[in-house]
Amino acid sequence: MLHVHPITSLDHPALQPYLTMRRQEAHREQGIFVAEGEKVVRRLLQSDLGVVSLLVHEPWLEKLEPWLAPRTEEIHAFVAPKAELEKLVGYPMYQGLLAIGRIPAAATFSDALQRNPSPRLFVAVDGLGNAENLGSLVRNAAAFGAQALFVGETCSSPWLRRAVRASMGTIYDLTVVEPVSLATTLQNLRLAGVRCVAAHLRANQRTLSQTDLRGDCCVVFGNEGHGVSPAVLAVCDEAVLVPMANGVDSLNVGSAAAVFLYEAVRQRGLV
Known part of the structure; x- marks a missing residue:
């Protein structure tokens, strides 16, 4: 009423x-x-x-x-x-x-696993401080069927006004986990059978098209200036890049999320 x-x-x-x-x-x-x-x-x-x-x-x-x-x-x-x-x-x-x-009650690592059936598609963010960029990533994550968002301890909050606005309210649909240590949580995800794939620029890494995203996986996105931190990168299964034209060295994190997650749902036959 x-x-x-x-x-x-x-x-x-x-x-x-x-x-x-x-x-x-x-x-x-x-x-x-x-x-x-x-x-x-x-x-x-x-x-x-x-x-x-x-x-x-x-x-x-x-x-x-x-x-x-x-x-x-x-x-x-x-x-x-x-x-x-x-x-x-x-x-x-x-x-x-x-x-x-x-703000809903804080979800846990276990909640993310129990609430979401396989094949799971999770997103983690590390060191992302811009609320609007985080909101844009959330919107794209929801659009491509991501089920849970792991927000690292060095990130902006997804519940800030500008983040919620940029997400167009899609943050309401995700299981949001804000762990004390993102690196430890990713290690626990791996132990639970979830592959952790970092979106990161590194000379010896695979390209996105070479990466199998069909099973349970968590895609990790980092700070737009510095990428995924060394501590978080060290606990991921692999680092993956999106090939780009000469002279372009990175994508906006929201755009990167859209590219990665579209590839995941494409491989799963959902588009």
């Missing part, structure tokens, strides 16, 4: 997450994240994730009703003219629609 509250004062405690949009680490500590824009908010409302509240320009209220139909809990929507909403959050709002969602 949707409860609508016209904004008459900024003192309402439920507005605090919107007043602290630039304090995203504080949001993480509270176990919440920001969803922004029509598609990202709609996916949130239609997902299994918890919803704390909505901040909307009044014309959105009618559209929200069918999106909320499957939900039984009370959800509070705070309403104001778009110009007032922009003053509240501190930046221009293209669509005038935000939501606060609840």
